[in-house]
Amino acid sequence: MDSIVARLRDLEESLDSVACDAFDGEVIPGLSDADVAELLALSGRIQRRVEALQVEATVQVGDRSAGLREERMTTRYGCSKPVDLVRMLTGTDTRAATRLVRAARLVRRDV
Numbered sequence: 001m002d003s004i005v006a007r008l009r010d011l012e013e014s015l016d017s018v019a020c021d022a023f024d025g026e027v028i029p030g031l032s033d034a035d036v037a038e039l040l041a042l043s044g045r046i047q048r049r050v051e052a053l054q055v056e057a058t059v060q061v062g063d064r065s066a067g068l069r070e071e072r073m074t075t076r077y078g079c080s081k082p083v084d085l086v087r088m089l090t091g092t093d094t095r096a097a098t099r100l101v102r103a104a105r106l107v108r109r110d111v
Helices: 004-023 033-064 082-090 094-107
Strands: none
Touching: 004 033, 033 082, 033 094, 082 094
C-alpha cells in the first residue's frame, strides 16, 4: 500500500497539471456559469479535506513537541513553538498557522 505522503505527492502532481492547464489560455473564462459554480464547489471540498489533513498533522506536531527539548519535533526543525513549525512547513502566515494549532488542540485525542 502506498503511504499517505506518496499518495498526496501524486495528488499534488495531478493538481499542478490541472492548474497549469487552467491558467494556460482562456480555460476558466470560457467555462459556463454551471461549470464555474462546480469549480468553486469542488475546489472548496478539496480545500476542506486538505485542511483536515493539516489539522491532524498539526496534532502530531504538538504531541511530538512536548517533553524534553532535545527530543521535540520543533527543536529538530529549528523552531521554538509548534505554530512556528506549522507556519514554516505549510508556507502560511502566523495567523493561518495559529488557526491550525488551535484546531489541532480542539480535536486532539488523548491516547
